[in-house]
Amino acid sequence: MTGTPGSDGHIAVVGASLAGLRAAEQLRAAGHTGPITVFGAEPYAPYNRPPLSKEVLAGPGDHDAERLHAQVAFRMRSSVADVTFRLGAAVAAADLARGRLTLADGREAGFDGLVAATGLRPRRLPLPGPQAGRHALRTLDDCLALRAALGPGTRVVVAGAGFVGCEVAATALRLGCQVTVVEPAAEPMLAVLGPELGRAVRRHHEAAGVRFVTGRLTAAVHGRDRVRAVELDDGTTLEADVLIEAVGSVPNTEWLAGNGLDLSDGVLCDNALRAGERLVAAGDVARFPNPLFDDRPRRVEHWSIPGDTAKRAAATLTALLAGRAPDPAPFAPVPSFWSDQLDLRLQSFGSPALAEEARLEEGDPARLGEGVLATYHREGRHVGTVAVNLPPARQRELRAAFTRPLLTLTRNP
Ligand SMILES: Cc1cc2nc3c(=O)[nH]c(=O)nc-3n(C[C@H](O)[C@H](O)[C@H](O)COP(=O)(O)OP(=O)(O)OC[C@H]3O[C@@H](n4cnc5c(N)ncnc54)[C@H](O)[C@@H]3O)c2cc1C
Numbered sequence: 318m319t320g321t322p323g324s325d326g327h328i329a330v331v332g333a334s335l336a337g338l339r340a341a342e343q344l345r346a347a348g349h350t351g352p353i354t355v356f357g358a359e360p361y362a363p364y365n366r367p368p369l370s371k372e373v374l375a376g377p378g379d380h381d382a383e384r385l386h387a388q389v390a391f392r393m394r395s396s397v398a399d400v401t402f403r404l405g406a407a408v409a410a411a412d413l414a415r416g417r418l419t420l421a422d423g424r425e426a427g428f429d430g431l432v433a434a435t436g437l438r439p440r441r442l443p444l445p446g447p448q449a450g451r452h453a454l455r456t457l458d459d460c461l462a463l464r465a466a467l468g469p470g471t472r473v474v475v476a477g478a479g480f481v482g483c484e485v486a487a488t489a490l491r492l493g494c495q496v497t498v499v500e501p502a503a504e505p506m507l508a509v510l511g512p513e514l515g516r517a518v519r520r521h522h523e524a525a526g527v528r529f530v531t532g533r534l535t536a537a538v539h540g541r542d543r544v545r546a547v548e549l550d551d552g553t554t555l556e557a558d559v560l561i562e563a564v565g566s567v568p569n570t571e572w573l574a575g576n577g578l579d580l581s582d583g584v585l586c587d588n589a590l591r592a593g594e595r596l597v598a599a600g601d602v603a604r605f606p607n608p609l610f611d612d613r614p615r616r617v618e619h620w621s622i623p624g625d626t627a628k629r630a631a632a633t634l635t636a637l638l639a640g641r642a643p644d645p646a647p648f649a650p651v652p653s654f655w656s657d658q659l660d661l662r663l664q665s666f667g668s669p670a671l672a673e674e675a676r677l678e679e680g681d682p683a684r685l686g687e688g689v690l691a692t693y694h695r696e697g698r699h700v701g702t703v704a705v706n707l708p709p710a711r712q713r714e715l716r717a718a719f720t721r722p723l724l725t726l727t728r729n730p
Pocket residue numbers: 331332333334335336337356357358359365366367368369370406407408409434435436437438454455456481569572599600601602618619620621623653654655656657
């Protein structure tokens with residue numbers, strides 16, 4: 318409990334994944350005593366997505382959704398024992414002025430305060446042609462469908478060499494597939510890693526057997542009843558049994574339309590994560606300014622962000638419902654993510670994607686597996702760090718070293 322008075326209205330949390338679950342926990346921690354209902358479009362209780370491109374996808378191909386869900390489900394803390402989870406209950410619309418939600422099945426529900434935690438869905442390639450054999454990966458059901466399609470000798474084309482595309486390529490290779498990754502940029506994960514580390518990661522994948530076609534777009538999908546080939550924008554044709562579309566994500570915000578909000582890229586919030594009079598947002602869908610970097614609002618798609626934003630959003634909403642002003646202290650979470658690809662663990666702190674310059678600090682990119690450290694800079698300021706295969710203790714040190722000067726910055730803006 319915070320020691321300040323809590324609130325007691327009805328709070329609806331829309332989205333039953335990491336951000337939604339953490340929001341419910343943090344509302345209780347912030348002293349909210351009223352009812353909380355979490356609405357989730359998926360039929361599953363909140364579960365962890367990172368294993369879906371890694372160990373769960375690489376697993377033996379268990380088709381039992383419940384058993385797989387049990388492997389990745391989040392532990393339900395006692396603080397949310399009295400929270401109502403309405404699963405398989407997509408919210409179609411919200412009326413902020415009236416405090417009403419309309420569900421996809423037409424039922425309605427009221428609220429006094431609202432948390433938007435609806436995350437993202439995969440962007441799909443706008444290409445006609447057969448649908449069978451085309452996959453994207455966000456949910457447990459997506460993972461089950463993709464796992465069933467992969468096996469020794471399966472010819473897989475991955476469109477997009479971002480983090481999810483590279484992880485899936487590595488996992489498909491491990492399952493014995495023949496894997497080609499098609500990427501319009503010059504190197505995989507270029508925007509985050511920069512050219513030198515991006516090239517090194519590509520070479521590491523290539524040495525393991527993943528083929529890369531860079532500087533090319535996926536232009537057409539061929540096949541009568543199912544995917545047989547993928548054509549690139551230079552006319553090259555790649556034979557394929559499976560096309561995995563890993564070309565970015567789209568924020569799930571349509572249900573908030575009509576309320577005068579800025580939904581142009583997620584839910585625009587202030588630094589306290591307030592998006593409206595009684596609306597806050599958390600997780601991948603929230604776009605907020607982070608004073609660690611500048612005052613431009615951005616969304617951040619890393620696992621660390623739902624926890625940090627849920628805590629702040631819950632405190633803000635509890636204060637608003639109790640008639641208090643939100644905490645004026647700057648909200649400045651340090652983004653961090655990890656990615657497992659082949660025998661590599663990439664770990665990032667800060668926002669390397671904002672940098673103008675990447676500096677290789679330690680290690681030899683030709684021997685990534687032995688450990689490499691790069692730092693990223695903008696206008697002379699260190700804005701991000703990427704470590705590859707450095708031991709956990711060293712990673713903790715790097716995180717602390719990165720965070721310390723930033724904390725001073727937010728205390729003395
Ligand atoms: C395959 C994969 C691998 C990843 N690996 C890593 C990793 O290695 N490291 C890392 O840092 N991050 C990783 N991430 C990112 C991380 O999982 C996300 O940052 C995190 O899941 C975001 O949580 P969220 O709750 O904000 O959104 P989401 O997890 O997207 O959850 C949003 C939920 O809201 C529901 N919803 C949407 N619209 C509605 C509606 N209208 N009504 C009701 N419910 C709705 C959705 O069905 C979904 O369940 C990975 C993501 C994926 C997909």
